[in-house]
Amino acid sequence: MAQVSMTVNGKAASGEVEGRTLLSSFLRDQLKLTGTHVGCDTSQCGACVVHVDGVAVKSCTMLAAEADGADVATIEGQANADGTLNVIQQAFQDHHGLQCGFCTPGMVMSAAALLKDNPKPSEAEVRDYLEGNICRCTGYHNIVKAIMAASGQDVGAIAAE
């Protein structure tokens, strides 16, 4: 067992972990941050995406020990300070970009990482970026629309119903 310490959503967090403990497990089981979901075991689905030092990471693919000292952001820390939904979260609600909600935390975290690097992505760029996030409910139509809307683009014209 090893001691790990990190900042999670702006707060100090630490715990004892086995060498094999994944970051996703540490967040869910020890910190009780169960908004980060695990939907597969081959790093394909993206439900577990968090940000580590500002970079989108599949937390099932990283050991908790590797995140020692890092600044980690999860879905629980994404809302505005007053508790209202942030721009991306609000766009997902406005455009019905989620159904069962299981892939949603990963989608929102991936979308945030995309828009940080590419503030006005095209539809093709959004679809390409989401290659590592699987959604089984929405057919992606409304997710793509929500992300483009969150970037301030007019989605009325590009996303026919």
Place this chain on the structure above:
Amino acid sequence: MPKDGGIGASTKRREDVRFLTGVGNYTDDINIHGQAHVFFLRSDVAHGTLNSVDTSAAEAMDGVVRIFTGADFEAVGGMPCGWQVTDRHGEVMQEPRHPILAHQKVRHVGEPIAAVVADTLEQARDAAEAIVVDIAELPAVIDMKDAVKDGAPKVHDDLTSNLCYDWGFVEENKDAVNKAFEEAAHVTTLELVNNRLVANPMEPRVAVGEYARGTDEHTLYTTSQNPHVIRLLMGAFVLGIPEHKLRVVAPDVGGGFGTKIFHYQEEAFCTFAAKACNRPVKWTSSRTEAFMSDAHGRDHVTKIELALDADNNFTALRTDTYANMGAYLSTFAPSVPTWLHGTLMAGNYKTPLIYVNVKAVFTNTVPVDAYRGAGRPEATFQLERVVDKAARELGVDPIALRRQNFITEFPYATPVAVEYDTGDYHATMDKLESMGDFAGFAARRAESEKNGKLRGLGVNCYIEACGIAPSNLVGQLGARAGLYESATVRVNATGGLVVMTGSHSHGQGHETSFAQVVSEMIGIDANMVEIVHGDTSKVPMGMGTYGSRSIAVGGSAMVRATEKIIAKAKKIASHLLEASEADIELKDGAFSVAGTDKSVAWGDVTLAAYVPHNYPLEDIEPGLEETAFYDPANFTYPSGAYACEVEVDPDTGKVSIERFCAADDFGNIINPMIVTGQVHGGLAQGIGQALLENCAYDADGQLLSASYMDYAMPRADDLPMFQVDHEDGTPCTHNPLGVKGCGEAGAIGSPPAVVNAVVDALQSAGKDVTHVDMPLSPDRVWAAMQ
């Protein structure tokens, strides 16, 4: 102008806030103090004799609480099957015992052999590696036609063969159908495969069992679409726990698509082990486990023949299907290729004579059961493919051939035992032709060809039977359950109310749309209405959510219960207003006396019900709570017409969807935004089946597609933006909301459109290709072109 609330409004979903902020409550988020974890050791061979399971070394390992094997469950019931099919000779289907843990034999890769309960999951997994299993491998049967040959290895030694049943429908029509084929001017024949799929909700299955020794009460938290059904099946048929001592909770559930309908061994195990170990016991499926333990879908092999007269009228239809059951009968498996498939073979057409034969077959594979659409996609795919092929053989326009044979008068009794209440197939086709800009297709094809691509346009129709189902009818057809729904409306003293519905929401947004209905009926703000579901201790009874039944059956129960509330509230209001009950009107949350300005607010009436100082106690009881059970009079029959345009790269065989249009008739719509989302999701799954997804076994029964590395889920860059229109549908005539259901349509209607489009593209290049089996992966399309 769009409404801003109530029925017909695209109200934003209230459940989204918790999902978007990471505070949903999925089953895997539930951890109970003192819980142990279970890891299932699963068979890695498809078929074999289980000689021994030596757990001695594993039991001595750190953290191990107890290890269970099949012998521990000999006194417990097997997994029950909820539907008994009677075959064409009047014999009931063969129904093998389905143990919780394998006993004496293993019959598919992934079948659980032993269960290790330990303090931590890692300890359970480590200990499982120390279990020594001795299996004498037997030849496996994987191919269905091989499985029913004489001398084939038997999946179950105590059954007469691997044939579960040989079903004929309608058996009495068989000779007349055959005669019509002899007299036909043209017969089109098509052999095809409806590929095996895995539902793959993004949330893997989870079960947490808990036992309270002091009260002898069991609780199971589980990822289910129908917790009451699990309570009934597991309590009565597996573990022998009375329903009043068993609570089943299905909290936020991350998608179902059918595969979370069924009662699974892991649920029974965790409930059983919680008492046996006197600790809560939790199981969380890995994705790989999900691939080899969640019930699979589809897997039919079919020959379909269509007979036409000299004027191109359909005169008869004949189908011959092998349907894979897998190694055991999953909960509703026998109903899928029969009553959910054969009854839909008329489609949108007035074909007068139909005969459907289905042979259900046991193989050494994971059990197969309902997956989004369940039997109806299989029916639609073969029918719409053979109609398209007929149009090409006859050199007529595929849309014109369909229109010529459309049913136009309703109600319409089909020759396959169902009666469509409403529909307007020409109207949906008109809408599709306009949405799809078919007039511009030739120019788009020319543009694609200029870029070295082939372009194809595929069109098809679909009909489905939803709102499952009239209980007396399904009882006659072999269902071992009623298929009504219940709702309780509990109005609080201060006017807010709670609807406890037996429907379950796992992505469908019931918390929003159900509240829209009740708030409109009473005329109060939707925020005063709370929807509660998924807990047998709160909801009186429920058959759950599947078969696009929630609003049609669960919503109808809710309407009936709310009508009872309103009727009682009117009695209270008439007393308070000193007016005749017949003169009381409810509008915008206030009761008024017709033709006067006398009124009393909703909240005053509800308060009077609980503080009955001025109250008609001689006529009615205090309180305001009503329950209704709604048993539908008929199925509902959503219908639609879909169009797909594809580009095919002739060098690689890669297919890309360039345009997809869906014109649906869902009857009345409660929340258009949610309905549109349901169609999108169904289309993605149908396109996934057509182009990408395939659950593959090798000849030895090894599952080749057991992860997302091998099973091609549709990703964002595989799909286009969809054009969807479901306005102005024909309302259902037999339920109070006029609704039909929308959850499965996209998955039912889209596969034939895709395949029709690809065949059209290939034929446009002069290729003599009449069919390609799904999924239309580049290698298959390229090979078909050579």
